[in-house]
Amino acid sequence: MTVLELRDVVKEYKLRDGWQSRKLRAVDEVSFRLEPGRTIALVGQSGSGKSTIAKLLMQLERPTSGQILVNDEPMVYRGARAASYRKAVQMVFQDPFASLNPYHTVGHHLARPVRLHHPGLSRGQVDERVLELLHRVRLDPDFVQRKPHELSGGQRQRVAIARALAPSPGILVADEPVSMLDVSIRLGVLNLLATLQREENLGVLYITHDLATARHFSDEIMVLYRGEVVEHGPADDVILNPQHEYTRLLAEAAPDPERRLAELKR
Amino acid sequence: MAITTSTSQLPTDAVRRRRILPPMTLKLGIGLALTGLITLFGLIGPLLVGDPSAVRDLGLTPPGNGFILGTTQTGQDVFAQLAHATRGSLTIGVVVGAITLVLSAFFGVVGAFVGGWVDEAFSLFTNVMLVIPGLPLVIVISSYVPNKSVWLVAVVLAITSWAGSARVLRGFTLSVRSRDYVLASRVSGERRWRILLVEILPNLIPLLASQVVFAVIFAILGEAGLSFLGLGASGSFTWGTMLFYAQNGLSLRLGAWWWFVPPGLAIALFGAALSLINFSIDEIINPKLRSQTRADRKRWGMTREQLKHAREETA
Numbered sequence: 001m002t003v004l005e006l007r008d009v010v011k012e013y014k015l016r017d018g019w020q021s022r023k024l025r026a027v028d029e030v031s032f033r034l035e036p037g038r039t040i041a042l043v044g045q046s047g048s049g050k051s052t053i054a055k056l057l058m059q060l061e062r063p064t065s066g067q068i069l070v071n072d073e074p075m076v077y078r079g080a081r082a083a084s085y086r087k088a089v090q091m092v093f094q095d096p097f098a099s100l101n102p103y104h105t106v107g108h109h110l111a112r113p114v115r116l117h118h119p120g121l122s123r124g125q126v127d128e129r130v131l132e133l134l135h136r137v138r139l140d141p142d143f144v145q146r147k148p149h150e151l152s153g154g155q156r157q158r159v160a161i162a163r164a165l166a167p168s169p170g171i172l173v174a175d176e177p178v179s180m181l182d183v184s185i186r187l188g189v190l191n192l193l194a195t196l197q198r199e200e201n202l203g204v205l206y207i208t209h210d211l212a213t214a215r216h217f218s219d220e221i222m223v224l225y226r227g228e229v230v231e232h233g234p235a236d237d238v239i240l241n242p243q244h245e246y247t248r249l250l251a252e253a254a255p256d257p258e259r260r261l262a263e264l265k266r
Numbered sequence: 267m268a269i270t271t272s273t274s275q276l277p278t279d280a281v282r283r284r285r286i287l288p289p290m291t292l293k294l295g296i297g298l299a300l301t302g303l304i305t306l307f308g309l310i311g312p313l314l315v316g317d318p319s320a321v322r323d324l325g326l327t328p329p330g331n332g333f334i335l336g337t338t339q340t341g342q343d344v345f346a347q348l349a350h351a352t353r354g355s356l357t358i359g360v361v362v363g364a365i366t367l368v369l370s371a372f373f374g375v376v377g378a379f380v381g382g383w384v385d386e387a388f389s390l391f392t393n394v395m396l397v398i399p400g401l402p403l404v405i406v407i408s409s410y411v412p413n414k415s416v417w418l419v420a421v422v423l424a425i426t427s428w429a430g431s432a433r434v435l436r437g438f439t440l441s442v443r444s445r446d447y448v449l450a451s452r453v454s455g456e457r458r459w460r461i462l463l464v465e466i467l468p469n470l471i472p473l474l475a476s477q478v479v480f481a482v483i484f485a486i487l488g489e490a491g492l493s494f495l496g497l498g499a500s501g502s503f504t505w506g507t508m509l510f511y512a513q514n515g516l517s518l519r520l521g522a523w524w525w526f527v528p529p530g531l532a533i534a535l536f537g538a539a540l541s542l543i544n545f546s547i548d549e550i551i552n553p554k555l556r557s558q559t560r561a562d563r564k565r566w567g568m569t570r571e572q573l574k575h576a577r578e579e580t581a
């Protein structure tokens with residue numbers, strides 16, 4: 001079981017602007033706690049720092065200040081503890097068209113993490129595990145030999161989810177997993193994620209800019225505005241009783257089928 | 267849960283194989299055939315002909331009379347010379363191609379992949395090499411080394427020509443390096459060298475191939491130019507040295523076309539053949555080029571404008 005905690009995490013990027021350099025606070029003193037079995041939605045507009053938080057969690061970036069705690073101990077970036085961290089925390093990327101290597105088959109994408117995190121397995125066992133992963137994301141076994149460009153967006157994202165599940169993580173970071181997909185298949189992918197989350201008792205950080213799905217799929221909602229968490233609480237509270245002006249704006253902009261219908265009838 | 271499974275039943279019986287090899291077109295076919303023929307001639311030719319430097323008491327003789335391409339002023343067999351010259355020029359092309367591949371991949375790809383001060387240092391070095399002009403360097407070297415071999419000329423040409431490729435490769439590697447699939451393999455804990463070799467490098471292959479082909483063209487033309495100016499390899503045959511001797515022997519004024527046309531034609535054909543191959547590789551790197559050809563437009567019965575418009579509509 002892995003528990004992740006961010007304490008006053010700040011990430012600043014240096015922007016070079018000719019001769020001068022300017023600092024951009026992409027993440028500003030963010031704190032939260034992610035536990036197994038719970039889903040936290042991270043909501044915010046484009047550029048608010050959502051992906052940066054995901055990158056900090058995936059050790060692709062390091063915090064400028066503040067602490068990331070793993071099971072109440074500071075994050076380690078090298079060596080065996082880092083490897084076991086990578087096994088425990090995995091990520092589904094935003095864009096399924098960019099997150100799979102066009103050169104490699106689906107099988108390669110799934111077999112590599114299995115091999116890396118379970119070095120003892122024989123070739124046959126790895127293949128078996130790959131097929132099992134495909135089955136878990138509702139894809140047929142013959143997808144193993146396909147290349148990414150032969151898949152639809154939804155299928156690609158399923159492969160990306162299967163890849164994230166390959167090391168059997170305890171925590172999954174899903175960075176806008178459906179924002180690049182066609183509206184008609186979004187719900188399918190989200191339902192799949194929810195099912196897997198229940199089956200494996202995953203802790204999920206669900207990053208999105210869509211309040212409606214955030215409310216439906218998560219226990220807590222965190223609203224990010226220009227790198228700062230402006231609102232954090234149980235999902236229904238945040239939606240029904242927004243405190244911050246920006247949340248109110250978001251809630252109004254979110255598609256509400258009933259209100260939409262009422263507007264159309266008028 | 268019906269929605270969950272619906273996407274896995276989408277028809278995907280489209281092309282199974284990804285195009286790693288360029289599609290076989292007329293362009294590529296002609297390019298490959300010409301390159302193959304010339305290479306074969308360079309490989310086997312020298313074994314079948316006599317001594318290219320043997321002097322005979324014949325003077326200029328036109329083709330026929332026992333000499334397929336006639337003889338030079340001093341009675342040397344032009345066909346034999348052409349065979350050896352083809353081998354010499356191809357050697358230079360291959361050596362320069364190989365050195366360019368190694369140097370540009372090292373300084374361009376590795377530098378961009380490692381990043382930080384290594385990248386800064388590598389790209390500074392690349393930029394310095396980029397502005398060193400080849401011709402003056404060869405002139406300087408030729409004043410120090412009296413007997414230049416084909417190899418020396420090749421090395422000098424390679425050293426002055428890899429930098430451009432390195433810059434192109436660096437730019438592309440920088441863009442590939444930050445793509446999500448590379449980040450994803452970092453997240454899954456892949457080792458750095460494996461990320462470079464298995465995840466990044468395969469995507470660079472078409473670009474590497476086109477850079478190498480370009481380097482070969484450059485080397486062969488460059489060597490011909492140097493030799494024609496009398497700065498080339500001494501004591502060995504290349505297409506350039508043949509032209510140099512033909513020029514010295516006043517072949518043009520004497521109307522001895524069989525002396526200067528064969529090497530000139532060989533250079534032109536080989537350069538054209540490699541360019542055709544390069545165009546085909548470019549089309550894989552940038553598929554937009556493919557639909558811009560006149561043949562395609564004709565097939566669709568559209569003008570360039572209409573095609574462009576249609577593409578925007580469907581994009």
Ligand SMILES: Nc1ncnc2c1ncn2[C@@H]1O[C@H](COP(=O)(O)OP(=O)(O)OP(=O)(O)O)[C@@H](O)[C@H]1O
Pocket residue numbers: 013014015024026044045046047048049050051052053209
């Ligand atoms: N490597 C970087 N260097 C400099 N600035 C960066 C870098 N990465 C992100 N930023 C900046 O940090 C801010 C937050 O970016 P981030 O990618 O986290 O946004 P986001 O919330 O994920 O947006 P989106 O919804 O569009 O994905 C942006 O203003 C972006 O320009």
Ligand SMILES: [Mg+2]
Pocket residue numbers: 050051052094175176
């Ligand atoms: Mg993002």
